Amino acid sequence: MALVTFVPRPLQTGSSWPIAVHALYWILSKPLFILGMILTILPSTLGISHSFFNLILNARILIIIARISFCTYLVHLMLVFRFSYNRAYDVYYHLTDTFTVYMGLLVVSLFIGFWMTMLVEVPFANLLKMSFEKVKNSDQQIQKTIVKDSLLTNEPECIVNHIEPNKL
Secondary structure: OHHHHHOHHHHHOOOOOOHHHHHHHHHHHHHHHHHHHHHHHHHHHOOOOOOHHHHHHOOHHHHHHHHOHHHHHHHHHHHHHHHHHOOOOOOOOOHHHHHHHHHHHHHHHHHHHHHHHHHHHHHHHHHHHHHHHHHHHHHHHHHHHHHHHOOOOOOHHHHHHOOOHHHO
């Protein structure tokens, strides 16, 4: 994956590609990238706990970013569009300019995503959790009442152990 990603840049600066190298790159770039992605994802998929990528994915900062990633995802495109369409100057893509703009938009997106998560997503998730607990508790009360009031069961163990009368 790194080969496909980082090799073309040095070949593009100051020299032209020979036709054979150019054709070889286009033939092998996508399969090598996919192979690199498979080798990156496979250890985590197989549950290997002591892999390099599992160590990276379990880093505390990435876990925090993962918790706010949905709101950041929702906000990021709007920020990119707003930034792009409100510029009053032409953009010449240099590495430092692009990196600065990218990091600035990333930080602003993460900041807004964090606040959206704390002010919108977490309270509604807690509300949903409480409503499911109420439904679960009411279902358990209904089941107890059905077992208790059933004509088929008079044994107290059926009520206590929640055993269906037909399975006794």
